[in-house]
Amino acid sequence: MDDTTADLVITELHRRQVPVVRLDPGDFPEAVTVQAGVKDTGLTGIIRTATREARLDRVRAVYWRRPRPYTAAPGVKGQDARWCVEEARYGLGGILASLPAHYVNHPWRNRSAEYKPAQLTAAVRCGFDVPPTLLTNDLDAAREFVREHGPAVYKPLRSTDYHDARGQALTVWVDEVDPHDLDEGIAQTVHLFQRRVRSVADLRITAVGEEVFTVRIDGSPGLDWRRHYDSLSYTLIDTPPALAKPIRAYLDAFGLIFAAFDLGLDHEGRTWWYEANPNGQFAWFPPAITQRLVSAVADQLHCAGEPS
Known part of the structure; x- marks a missing residue:
């Protein structure tokens, strides 16, 4: 999977001569093989990609970026495919989340x-100023909120892949809303409305x-x-x-x-x-800013990987 941010961090680690294994769980099981055991010393075994391999007990740092979803092997369909995907998620996923390593960030923390609801409540609790916000699938409540706090904006709760009939990727942007723009479609799922700053x-x-x-x-x-x-x-x-x-x-x-x-x-x-x-991106900043962030992330991974 293309990831310019990860590419830059890996390039910096290579410059520092830090060994790196790049692995995408979405490549399992076609191009990833794992053998893992648990002994009195902890997790042991080997994980292999098409070009690299790593001993599980020697991994010291993990940069967890944006892995593709788990998939079933070609030709596996229906319930069998669903079963294989879930076994991979809890099997390989559990292994990758149990390494004796410093995570940036741990996948379960990510x-x-x-x-968003957890973010909002944590932000208030931690002392940030948060604009008045409503999460609802109630049309009347949504209209009332927009009238009371307008101008108000709509925000998607997640960047979910969405494509039109031609297969072109579409994006739902933050946009201002008017009470009259809201209709019965509100009832179909949860929506986030917020007073515009x-x-x-x-x-x-x-x-x-x-x-x-x-x-x-x-x-x-x-x-x-x-x-x-x-x-x-x-x-x-x-x-x-x-x-x-x-x-x-x-x-x-x-x-x-x-x-x-x-x-x-x-x-x-x-x-x-x-x-x-x-898991935010930062490679789109001007190079002078991006490089400082790349170095900071590489420092986290490099220093964690150094023997004590």
Whole structure:
């Protein structure tokens, strides 16, 4: 799977002469083989890809990025395929989550931190300012919220793959909503509505261990700056002192080493928390900023891999 962020970190680890095995669980069972045992010394065995192999008891660090879903072997269909996928998820997945290693981040920590309701409640508890938010499948409640807190925006709860009839990938962006735009489709699933922040700039704050990098993003012509990468300017700034404690508390709440926080900066200089991605990208920053983040992640993996 293409992943420019992971590519850059691996390149940096190679430059440091750190041995790396790149593995995608989505390649199992076609191109991945595992032999694992549990002895009085812990987990032992070998995992092999098409080009590499690693002894499980010697893995010291794991950079858990964005693995593809588990699949069944070609030709396995129906209930047999579902059974094989679940066995792989709990078998190989359990092995990969039980290595004697320093994880950035542990897959189960990532999973817990991906749920927006959990993010929102943790952000409030940790001291971030969070705009009024509603999660609902009730049409009347949604309309009332938008009328009361408008202008309001709609946000997807997850970046789920979606394709049109031609197979072209589509994206659901953050967008402003009007009460009259809402219809009975609201009842079909949970939707997230939030009071719009009248922002003058956005902040992307990336925490890597004890290091925190804050990038101010200016120049977005629209509400969702992710639609306008080429129109934006990026400036590495000092992290606002008032955010240091909430950031640390949030990482600790979910047991994260890495997280990318998105916040808005309003006209009064107040920062508003939007979300925190436990597996955020950063390779789209200008090279000078990206390289600092690459080095910070590589430091986490490299130092964990050094013998004590």
